[in-house]
Amino acid sequence: MIIERRMTKNPVTITPDASVVEASDLMKKEKVHRLPVLDKDKNLVGVISEKDILFATPSPASSLSIHEMAYLLSKLTVKKIMSKNPVTISKDTPVEEAARLMVDQDLSCLPVVENGKLVGIVSKSDMFKILLELFGARHFGVRVSFLVDDKPGTIAAVSRVISDAGFDIISFGTFMGTDPSNAICTIKVQGCTKEKLTSLLSPLVKEILDIREA
Template identity: 55%
Template sequence: MNVGQRMTRNPITITPDMSVPDAQALMRKEKIRRLPVLDKNGKLVGIVTARDLIHASPSPATSLDMYELHYLLSKLKVEKVMSHPVITVTEDLPIEEAARIMADNNISGLPVMRGEVLVGIITESDLFKLFIELFGARHQGIRLTVLLPEKRGELAEVSSAIAKNGGNIISFATFEGEDPTNSYCTIKVNGIDRETLLDVITPLVTRIVDIRES
């Protein structure tokens, strides 16, 4: 799955000369937390987040009165608080690579470019939705987490055993284990009862870590 399949297309944008209060109002109205900033030629020049705008507000400890604060804030432009240059991605980038870039750079969203043109934005919320799908969280079934030995054909053996006993795999995900010799695997299935699932899987795995209906 690539970024282009999960991004928000044609994101709402602002210009560098928009005031901070106007940008905050736009975020509240549209229920979003970040805005790409385009110059008059449509070129991406920055990105501003709700946190950036909050940090731009004067400190509560200031000696200015309320009217002075509002006046100063109304004059503060987005270009003064936006982040630039901007880390961007392309539509054909694998979604997990976009997640890695966000995590490594401690950012919550990435503008998506097609050449010099902004075509979308991928955010942490998009990744959360994908995470829900990955684990089949909106489907009823038995959720089983096991510790598997790291050997060729192990996943195929587990999935085949489930299928042969009438189970339907809703989701199947693997993760780093306790050491290089093993890995965790979380499987969600339906069409098979708990006892049968345990009888089928237990001989194939190092350990049953967790099992529950969800």
């Protein structure tokens, strides 16, 4: 899966010279937590987030009056507090590479750029939606996690025995196991009972860790 298929296309944007108040109002109106910042030539020059605005807002303990604080914020522009030169990705970036970048660099979003122009944005919320989709969270079935030896053919054997029994695997994920010699797999199967799935998998896996209807 590439990011183009799951990014938010044509995201709401703002200009560098807009006020912080305008940015805050636009986020509330559009129900977003961050805005890409585009210059007059539509080039991406930064990203402003709710957190940026929060840090720029005077503390409630300030001696300034409400009117004074509102005035100062109205004069503060987006370009003064935005995150400049944001990390970007292309629309053909794999979703797992986008997720790795966000985790490794502690990013809340990644603008998607093509030929220097913004074409989309992907956020942590988008990544959670992908996770839900990956694990078939919106589809009912039997979900089972099990420990297997990390060797060629193991996953193929599991898939084959379920398919040969006439059941449908709707999600299949693999994770690091308890040591380098094994892996943990989590699958969701439709049309099968917990008891039947246990009997099919037990001869093939080291241990069934969890099984439930979900």
